[in-house]
Amino acid sequence: MVSLIVLSEYSQDPPTEIGRKIAQGPLYDLARVQALVLDGRRLKALTRKCRHDVDKLFAGDYEEVARLIQCIKARDYIDSEWCENGSGGIAACDAYSVRRVEEMPATGKLMTMEYFLKFAISKAGMVVLLVSCHAS
Numbered sequence: 001m002v003s004l005i006v007l008s009e010y011s012q013d014p015p016t017e018i019g020r021k022i023a024q025g026p027l028y029d030l031a032r033v034q035a036l037v038l039d040g041r042r043l044k045a046l047t048r049k050c051r052h053d054v055d056k057l058f059a060g061d062y063e064e065v066a067r068l069i070q071c072i073k074a075r076d077y078i079d080s081e082w083c084e085n086g087s088g089g090i091a092a093c094d095a096y097s098v099r100r101v102e103e104m105p106a107t108g109k110l111m112t113m114e115y116f117l118k119f120a121i122s123k124a125g126m127v128v129l130l131v132s133c134h135a136s
Helices: 030-036 048-058 062-070
Strands: 043-045 077-084 089-103 110-121 128-135
Touching (some): 030 110, 043 062, 048 062, 048 128, 062 110, 077 110, 089 128
Antiparallel strands (some): 077 089, 089 110, 110 128
16 A cells, blocks of 8 residues: 655545545635735646646646636635645645636637636645646
């Protein structure tokens, strides 16, 4: 059995299987997360897929992801679960769905976009670990 390293501040009862839901969420105070990411410097994509999605959606602009996180409201919370980074690390993450109106570059028309974000606060409490960032 491979031992997993907990990368998140929340570390109670780490799982023996990945993807296990955590019932008592949200795990992190949303206002604290938003304060940590007033800019993109304290955001770190934790998975290869997440880095790919940020590159695809925002041309790798973590400042834009930080602005998206600023749009999240408490009512946007979905659930919490353990997530793996693909390299033996795990993080207890909160998942949110957020909608915002954006101008489409190709047409100039306004359209409501829905984004799904999953993140944790790092063990040291100084970085937000972004596990998932994609649009529906």
